[in-house]
Amino acid sequence: MTPISKTLEQLLLDIYQDGSVSVTEYRQLRDNADARMEAVIREFGQHNNITAFQKAMDVAMQLLQLSVMDAKKAKLSDTGEAIVKDAVVSQVEYLRVGADLALRLL
Numbered sequence: 001m002t003p004i005s006k007t008l009e010q011l012l013l014d015i016y017q018d019g020s021v022s023v024t025e026y027r028q029l030r031d032n033a034d035a036r037m038e039a040v041i042r043e044f045g046q047h048n049n050i051t052a053f054q055k056a057m058d059v060a061m062q063l064l065q066l067s068v069m070d071a072k073k074a075k076l077s078d079t080g081e082a083i084v085k086d087a088v089v090s091q092v093e094y095l096r097v098g099a100d101l102a103l104r105l106l
Contacts, residue, residue: 008032030061060095064088 004012011032015025037054044050071084 008036033057 011029015021015029034054037051040050067088068084071081074080076084
């Protein structure tokens with residue numbers, strides 16, 4: 001796994017301490033991620049691939065939320081729900097593993 005800062009590690013430990021994530025904790029992590037990205041923007045400027053990546057993550061989260069709401073409205077069977085969850089987890093892991101590979105180059 002890619003090493004992370006102690007402050008981010010502590011934030012994640014605090015969030016997952018009770019085994020679930022609240023909307024408030026989600027927003028806290030989002031805001032923290034945005035603040036960390038501000039440091040990158042100060043270093044590299046506003047228009048670069050990393051700011052485009054940040055925007056892509058915002059879009060990905062919005063699409064994930066909309067996809068889950070669509071699945072909920074579809075009133076899927078237990079099997080259908082499991083298929084959707086498996087597909088979403090697979091996509092998230094694809095990003096996580098890809099991030100680990102890419103960050104080894106840094």
